[in-house]
Amino acid sequence: MDHSITKEGPYLRNFDEEKTRESINGALALRVQIEKIIDQIWQEGFDSIFFMGIGGTWASALQVEVYMRGRSSLPAYVDNAAEFLTTGNKKFTENSVLIYSSVSGNTKEMVELVDKVKGMGARVFAFIDTPGSLLTNEEKQDHLVVYPMNEQLKFYMTANYLMYKNGEFPEYERYNQEMETYLAEALITVEKQSDAWGYERAKKSVEFFRAHPDYPHYFIGCGNLYGAAYSYGMCYWEEQMWIRTKSISAGEFFHGMMEIIVADTPVTLFIGEDEQRPLAERVARFLPKVCENYVIIDTKDFELKGISEQFRGSISHLVIRAVNARVDTYMELLLDHPLSTRRYYRQFEY
Amino acid sequence: MDHSITKEGPYLRNFDEEKTRESINGALALRVQIEKIIDQIWQEGFDSIFFMGIGGTWASALQVEVYMRGRSSLPAYVDNAAEFLTTGNKKFTENSVLIYSSVSGNTKEMVELVDKVKGMGARVFAFIDTPGSLLTNEEKQDHLVVYPMNEQLKFYMTANYLMYKNGEFPEYERYNQEMETYLAEALITVEKQSDAWGYERAKKSVEFFRAHPDYPHYFIGCGNLYGAAYSYGMCYWEEQMWIRTKSISAGEFFHGMMEIIVADTPVTLFIGEDEQRPLAERVARFLPKVCENYVIIDTKDFELKGISEQFRGSISHLVIRAVNARVDTYMELLLDHPLSTRRYYRQFEY
Numbered sequence: 001m002d003h004s005i006t007k008e009g010p011y012l013r014n015f016d017e018e019k020t021r022e023s024i025n026g027a028l029a030l031r032v033q034i035e036k037i038i039d040q041i042w043q044e045g046f047d048s049i050f051f052m053g054i055g056g057t058w059a060s061a062l063q064v065e066v067y068m069r070g071r072s073s074l075p076a077y078v079d080n081a082a083e084f085l086t087t088g089n090k091k092f093t094e095n096s097v098l099i100y101s102s103v104s105g106n107t108k109e110m111v112e113l114v115d116k117v118k119g120m121g122a123r124v125f126a127f128i129d130t131p132g133s134l135l136t137n138e139e140k141q142d143h144l145v146v147y148p149m150n151e152q153l154k155f156y157m158t159a160n161y162l163m164y165k166n167g168e169f170p171e172y173e174r175y176n177q178e179m180e181t182y183l184a185e186a187l188i189t190v191e192k193q194s195d196a197w198g199y200e201r202a203k204k205s206v207e208f209f210r211a212h213p214d215y216p217h218y219f220i221g222c223g224n225l226y227g228a229a230y231s232y233g234m235c236y237w238e239e240q241m242w243i244r245t246k247s248i249s250a251g252e253f254f255h256g257m258m259e260i261i262v263a264d265t266p267v268t269l270f271i272g273e274d275e276q277r278p279l280a281e282r283v284a285r286f287l288p289k290v291c292e293n294y295v296i297i298d299t300k301d302f303e304l305k306g307i308s309e310q311f312r313g314s315i316s317h318l319v320i321r322a323v324n325a326r327v328d329t330y331m332e333l334l335l336d337h338p339l340s341t342r343r344y345y346r347q348f349e350y
Numbered sequence: 351m352d353h354s355i356t357k358e359g360p361y362l363r364n365f366d367e368e369k370t371r372e373s374i375n376g377a378l379a380l381r382v383q384i385e386k387i388i389d390q391i392w393q394e395g396f397d398s399i400f401f402m403g404i405g406g407t408w409a410s411a412l413q414v415e416v417y418m419r420g421r422s423s424l425p426a427y428v429d430n431a432a433e434f435l436t437t438g439n440k441k442f443t444e445n446s447v448l449i450y451s452s453v454s455g456n457t458k459e460m461v462e463l464v465d466k467v468k469g470m471g472a473r474v475f476a477f478i479d480t481p482g483s484l485l486t487n488e489e490k491q492d493h494l495v496v497y498p499m500n501e502q503l504k505f506y507m508t509a510n511y512l513m514y515k516n517g518e519f520p521e522y523e524r525y526n527q528e529m530e531t532y533l534a535e536a537l538i539t540v541e542k543q544s545d546a547w548g549y550e551r552a553k554k555s556v557e558f559f560r561a562h563p564d565y566p567h568y569f570i571g572c573g574n575l576y577g578a579a580y581s582y583g584m585c586y587w588e589e590q591m592w593i594r595t596k597s598i599s600a601g602e603f604f605h606g607m608m609e610i611i612v613a614d615t616p617v618t619l620f621i622g623e624d625e626q627r628p629l630a631e632r633v634a635r636f637l638p639k640v641c642e643n644y645v646i647i648d649t650k651d652f653e654l655k656g657i658s659e660q661f662r663g664s665i666s667h668l669v670i671r672a673v674n675a676r677v678d679t680y681m682e683l684l685l686d687h688p689l690s691t692r693r694y695y696r697q698f699e700y
Contacts, residue, residue, distance in 0.1 A: 055605025070438040082601025086626045087573065088420040109601070215564040216594060223437065234598075234606035244566060244610050246596045248584075251432025251459070254700075255405025256584035259693050260594050276436045286700040290693075343609050343640075350604075350636040 012195050014329045017188055024184040027150035031157055031176065037125060037143040038161050046123075047095040048075040049162070051155060054082055054109045057101050059231035063224040063317055064155040070275060072163045081109040085116060094121040099158060101151045102126070105133025114140050127154045152317055175311055182306030183315065190302050190322040198326025201295065205327070206334040208266055208293075209243050217243060218257075218267040220283055222250035223276030224317040232324055240339040241331055250279040258286065267294040272316025297323050362545050364679040367538055374534040377500035381507055381526065387475060387493040388511050396473075397445040398425040399512070401505060404432055404459045407451050409581035413574045413667055414505040420625060422513045431459040435466060444471040449508060451501045452476070455483020464490050477504045502667055525661055532656030533665065540652050540672040548676025551645065555677070556684040558616055558643075559593050567593060568607075568617040570633055572600035573626030574667040582674055590689040591681055600629040608636065617644040622666025647673050 051061035058080050065078035079089055081100075092098075098117045102110050105128045114135060117124055125143040128136050129151075136144060145154065164172040205217065217237060221229030226249045233245035248257050250269075261267065267287060271280040287294045299319040304312055332339050344350075401411035408430050415428035429439055431450075442448075448467045452460050455478045464485060467474055475493040478486050479501075486494060495504065514522040555567065567587060571579030576599045583595030598607050600619075611617065617637060621630040637644045649669040654662060682689050694700070 055602060058602070058605075066433070066437060069433075070440060073440040080599070080601060082629055083416070083419075083572070083599075083626065086629060087416060088625070090420060090423040212564060214562060214566075216566045216596065222433070231606075234602075239606035239609045242610055244596070246566065246594070249430070249433075251430060251436075252405060252408070252584075254695070255408075256581075256589035259589045259695065260592055261694075275438070276433065279432055279436060282700065286694075289698070289700065344611075344636075345604070345609065348639070350632065350639065 012192065013333060015191055015195070015326075017192075020188055020191070021184045023149055024153070024187060025180070027147060027153045028157070028176075028180050028183065030145055030147055030154065031161075031180075033145055034154070034157050035161050037145075038158065038165065041097055041123065041125065041143070042165055044123075045095065046075075046097045047093055048077060048091050049097045049099060050077050050079050050084075050089070050092055052079045052081050052084060052098055052100050052113060054080060054107060056231045056235040057103075057107075057110075057151065059227040059235075060101060060151045060155055061227075062230070063152060063227035064159050066223055066226070066276075067156060067274075067314065068159050068163065072159075072166060072168050074162055074166050074168075076159070076162070081113040085109065085112055092117075092120075092122065097123045097125060099125045099155070100127070101129075101154060102133075102135055103129040103151075105130040105135040111135060111140075125158075127151065152321075156314065171310075174308075175314075178307055178311060179315075182304075183318075186302075186304040186307055186315075187318055187322045189305070190319055191326055193302065194323040194326040198323065199330045201327050202330030202334055205243075205266070206331060209335075214244060215266065216246045218261070218265065219245060219247045219270070220250055220253055220267065220280070221247070221270035221272070221320075222279045223272055223274035223313070225270040225272040225274075225276075225280070225320060226250075228317045228320050228324075229270055232320075236324070236328055236339075239342070239345065240328075241335060241337060242343070250276070250283045253283055254286075258290075261287070261291050263290070263292045265291055265293055267291055269294060269296045270320050271296060271298040271300070272313060272320065273299050274313035274316055277313075362542065363683060365541055365545070365676075367542075370538055370541070371534045373499055374503070374537060375530070377497060377503045378507070378526075378530050378533065380495055380497055380504065381511075381530075383495055384504070384507050385511050387495070388508065388515065391447055391473065391475065391493070392515055394473075395445065396425075396447050397443055398427060398441050399447045399449060400427050400429050400434075400439070400442055402429045402431050402434060402448055402450050402463060404430060404457060406581045406585040407453075407457075407460075407501065409577040409585075410451060410501045410505055411577075412580070413502060413577035414509050416573055416576070416626075417506060417624075417664065418509050418513065422509075422516060422518050424512055424516050424518075426509070426512070431463040435459065435462055442467075442470075442472065447473045447475060449475045449505070450477070451479075451504060452483075452485055453479040453501075455480040455485040461485060461490075475508075477501065502671075506664065521660075524658075525664075528657055528661060529665075532654075533668075536652075536654040536657055536665075537668055537672045539655070540669055541676055543652065544673040544676040548673065549680045551677050552680030552684055555593075555616070556681060559685075564594060565616065566596045568611070568615065569595060569597045569620070570600055570603055570617065570630070571597070571620035571622070571670075572629045573622055573624035573663070575620040575622040575624075575626075575630070575670055576600075578667045578670050578674075579620055582670075586674070586678055586689075587681075589692070589695070590678075591685055591687060592693070600626070600633045603633055604636075608640075611637070611641050613640070613642045615641055615643055617641055619644060619646045620670050621646060621648040621650070622663060622670065623649050624663035624666055627663075
């Protein structure tokens with residue numbers, strides 16, 4: 001993968017460096033607010049903490065759960081809003097805390113979820129992008145942070161402080177110092193370095209799609225990149241571009257899905273730097289043996305200046321997101337398909 | 351869906367009624383053995399119980415987890431073997447119990463998993479299909495049940511007795527009596543009633559596949575039918591038939607994937623009778639609005655003689671499995687593709 005910037009193709013389309021910097025640094029500055037909320041929850045006590053969501057926000061919840069899974073003995077869980085509304089969860093009680101994020105602040109399942117949880121007498125800690133939306137109402141939450149975008153960062157900041165309080169994150173101060181000093185610049189650099197590549201990638205993907213409109217594009221990831229593969233395939237390519245995809249975790253890939261990979265199958269493998277990296281590396285060894293149409297995006301190829309080796313894995317999903325943002329903007333251009341158009345979602349009753 | 355049996359097409363191909371009856375009843379008869387093992391584990395105590403697997407056995411673990419999730423406050427969890435081997439899980443300690451199932455008894459990830467868990471000093475309760483396989487060795491497990499097939503039944507029997515011991519399943523005796531008297535006959539009847547339909551379904555699916563070899567076939571399910579949709583798509587159609595699929599849970603369907611459903615998209619919706627049924631019913635209301643190539647398999651269409659209303663949901667995945675078995679056998683015939691052939695799995699190193 002060549003990250004050099006060329007003038008071939010559109011140049012940094014839809015990229016506002018200053019706005020990106022402000023957005024990320026603004027999110028990181030929520031830390032004081034998040035810590036205060038967690039301090040109060042901690043003091044009151046809890047028997048479980050649930051990150052829940054639906055669609056893309058569920059994928060973010062999966063990411064924070066896998067981040068904590070090997071690090072924390074806290075009773076932290078992930079659940080899906082639609083499933084919780086039907087199956088319920090005996091581990092969630094009136095002494096539990098729901099943490100969630102919503103962009104619109106009025107997603108059907110999330111409103112019902114909040115009503116159910118409040119009805120149980122449990123606490124709700126909400127991250128909402130849209131000021132004044134239904135879910136920002138006082139009776140819908142106990143703790144509210146209103147700030148646009150950066151959902152994954154908000155969840156990880158919450159997880160980090162929880163683990164710090166639980167004695168599981170002694171490097172907390174140094175971690176935050178690094179992120180607050182270097183993260184925005186690192187991610188901006190990733191976007192800049194991926195721009196020309198993103199254009200080429202989009203061009204090839206659109207060409208393939210035009211020639212094979214029903215052939216699914218495969219996304220493979222693991223660790224915090226499983227949520228990335230899942231939501232990128234479903235919430236970006238399927239929902240926004242109407243291109244078929246299938247996402248699979250790198251470990252599961254070897255137990256069925258690999259059999260339908262042939263020479264022309266379009267595959268994107270995300271390789272990150274968290275503990276599950278070896279699972280993705282195994283896929284990287286396999287692909288060249290059977291496929292000629294795969295692409296690997298490896299977060300290791302990016303410098304991420306100022307971020308210590310040991311912390312790089314915790315932002316792999318943000319790095320991949322920055323690369324994908326460059327692909328998406330050119331997909332939109334080349335498909336001539338505004339990413340905000342929906343065929344069905346919120347278009348009629350079902 | 352017409353369940354009447356016709357002589358059109360092959361009749362009950364690969365179906366040995368007596369063998370099926372023996373297989374199911376033999377599995378149900380493992381109950382004494384399972385109860386004895388759980389009694390010992392219970393007496394020794396545990397801080398968590400993990401159902402783990404990889405591929406199809408992970409899907410079965412997902413099914414038993416969602417079954418217990420709304421019913422039991424026991425510290426019962428699901429994890430994926432490949433993920434546990436890399437990320438680990440702080441909720442799994444030396445006082446934990448791993449419960450798993452393996453057909454071959456030598457799957458790479460499962461052998462590594464067992465070695466890791468035994469190395470931690472934790473206990474292992476293994477269901478193995480193949481006598482004399484590596485994982486049946488004495489040092490690889492603390493509790494062993496060797497019996498072929500019926501993995502889901504074995505897991506549910508384990509869950510049922512755990513919940514019974516925890517005071518969460520007062521109907522345990524009646525439940526078992528019903529299953530032991532009626533389950534085998536009910537499932538045999540489902541297979542018989544689905545045979546002609548399965549042949550027609552296979553014929554249409556193979557025709558579609560021949561005309562559109564790269565168009566994915568979609569499987570949608572929820573509750574214990576999410577694991578069914580996941581493993582049926584991946585372990586049967588992809589792995590055994592080399593037909594592309596995507597599986598999605600019914601709740602998630604509305605958050606991205608629905609946008610790529612158009613008139614000719616082949617969709618199979620599984621509707622079961624556990625608590626998540628309303629999520630699948632919502633998909634059933636949506637599909638006719640946008641798609642002309644969908645099929646619904648609803649477990650409610652089957653009598654399941656002798657099984658009480660309240661217990662039907664707990665076997666929805668077995669009912670769907672019986673229907674799918676009828677489809678698969680004719681897929682094999684019409685594709686002229688032995689389901690045991692693999693392109694890559696265990697064919698070379700990767």
